[in-house]
Amino acid sequence: MENTRGSSGRRRKLAGLCAMSLLLCPLAMGAELPEDLDGAYVEAELPVLRLNSFVEDGLIQVEDLLEVAEDYEKVPEEFLEDVAYWDMISVEDFEDYALEYQLSAQYVQRFIDDYFVFKQGDKYQYIPVDEEAARHSYDWDNLEHGRWDKDYVVDGVSRAVKVIDVSVFQGNIDWEAVKADGVDYAFIRLGYRGYTKGNLNLDSNFHKNIQGAQAAGVKVGVYFYSQAVSRSEAVEEAEFCIDELRGYDLDLPVVFDIEGAQNWMYRTSGLSTSTAVRMVKAFCDTVEEAGYDSMYYSYSKFLAEHEGMVAQLEDYDLWMAQYYHVPFFPYNFQIWQYAADGRVDGINHSVDLNLMFLDYQPS
Numbered sequence: 001m002e003n004t005r006g007s008s009g010r011r012r013k014l015a016g017l018c019a020m021s022l023l024l025c026p027l028a029m030g031a032e033l034p035e036d037l038d039g040a041y042v043e044a045e046l047p048v049l050r051l052n053s054f055v056e057d058g059l060i061q062v063e064d065l066l067e068v069a070e071d072y073e074k075v076p077e078e079f080l081e082d083v084a085y086w087d088m089i090s091v092e093d094f095e096d097y098a099l100e101y102q103l104s105a106q107y108v109q110r111f112i113d114d115y116f117v118f119k120q121g122d123k124y125q126y127i128p129v130d131e132e133a134a135r136h137s138y139d140w141d142n143l144e145h146g147r148w149d150k151d152y153v154v155d156g157v158s159r160a161v162k163v164i165d166v167s168v169f170q171g172n173i174d175w176e177a178v179k180a181d182g183v184d185y186a187f188i189r190l191g192y193r194g195y196t197k198g199n200l201n202l203d204s205n206f207h208k209n210i211q212g213a214q215a216a217g218v219k220v221g222v223y224f225y226s227q228a229v230s231r232s233e234a235v236e237e238a239e240f241c242i243d244e245l246r247g248y249d250l251d252l253p254v255v256f257d258i259e260g261a262q263n264w265m266y267r268t269s270g271l272s273t274s275t276a277v278r279m280v281k282a283f284c285d286t287v288e289e290a291g292y293d294s295m296y297y298s299y300s301k302f303l304a305e306h307e308g309m310v311a312q313l314e315d316y317d318l319w320m321a322q323y324y325h326v327p328f329f330p331y332n333f334q335i336w337q338y339a340a341d342g343r344v345d346g347i348n349h350s351v352d353l354n355l356m357f358l359d360y361q362p363s
Contacts, residue, residue, distance in 0.1 A: 059088045076101045109328045116304040127304045133311040133331045163354040168205040175216035177346025192225035195266045221252025234279035238286035253293035256283040260302045273306040
């Protein structure tokens with residue numbers, strides 16, 4: 001995101017906004033939530049994750065390999081020609097092909113559903129999926145792709161809303177133009193902690209952005225880019241947000257943005273899973289005690305490498321980043337950040353694009 005909730009009774013779950021089921025009450029992209037659905041909600045029942053439709057009994061149909069390759073620009077023709085001699089290949093053989101032809105991790109991941117696949121240089125990293133973590137119920141056959149945007153459409157009706165997130169890096173924003181371009185929801189960076197000295201900082205465009213967005217009719221939430229290394233520092237960051245939010249009403253949560261260290265100089269280098277979990281809980285609990293909805297944000301690799309983190313945070317909503325054509329993240333999450341290079345009228349710089357899924361139903 002940077003440039004580059006307890007019991008069901010406590011979890012408001014994006015109250016009054018994300019409170020509709022994927023199976024019931026479809027909401028068109030960008031539409032307002034009907035007033036008669038505003039109020040109390042219960043958590044929807046989440047089905048078990050659908051197994052990878054490309055793999056059966058450990059075998060992959062070659063025609064599927066060829067078809068999925070059309071979604072990606074850099075699948076080597078030599079690989080496609082090599083496998084074209086076969087009707088099907090085993091997953092193990094496919095992994096060997098991946099190493100030989102240096103296939104992208106994103107393409108390989110389309111055929112692997114029990115491991116996260118990451119590429120490091122010319123090697124692959126396979127991280128087992130945590131069987132203890134709750135699964136989502138999204139069916140990616142319903143994902144539609146536009147030039148800039150994505151949508152999640154079931155029976156011809158959108159079941160997600162488009163959300164952008166912005167900070168000072170997007171410059172001066174014409175929020176009226178943003179709204180006219182069909183953007184009804186935005187997360188605005190409130191602030192950040194320095195990655196070396198650890199000072200707390202207000203995003204210099206925060207107040208201008210939140211006031212401009214709300215004046216234009218864009219519903220907003222905020223996020224804080226954390227570099228906390230302890231529970232007490234996470235509480236400090238939450239209290240910083242609460243102080244700056246006085247006088248503002250939010251429609252979306254206050255988000256704890258926790259990410260991995262980019263290099264050894266970052267104060268969060270070597271952050272343990274147990275510390276990360278404690279910090280998410282501390283931040284989210286603190287802002288909820290102040291009357292706000294909460295959520296945490298991170299990217300798929302950080303969450304996969306910190307084994308057990310998602311399972312330990314199942315009571316907290318998750319905003320997950322993964323810049324994939326089709327996502328691979330089997331655990332439950334509510335928002336998917338799918339691009340950092342989006343284009344929106346009124347913003348002269350690239351902007352993060354997200355889908356917020358409507359996976360809750362009214363009580």
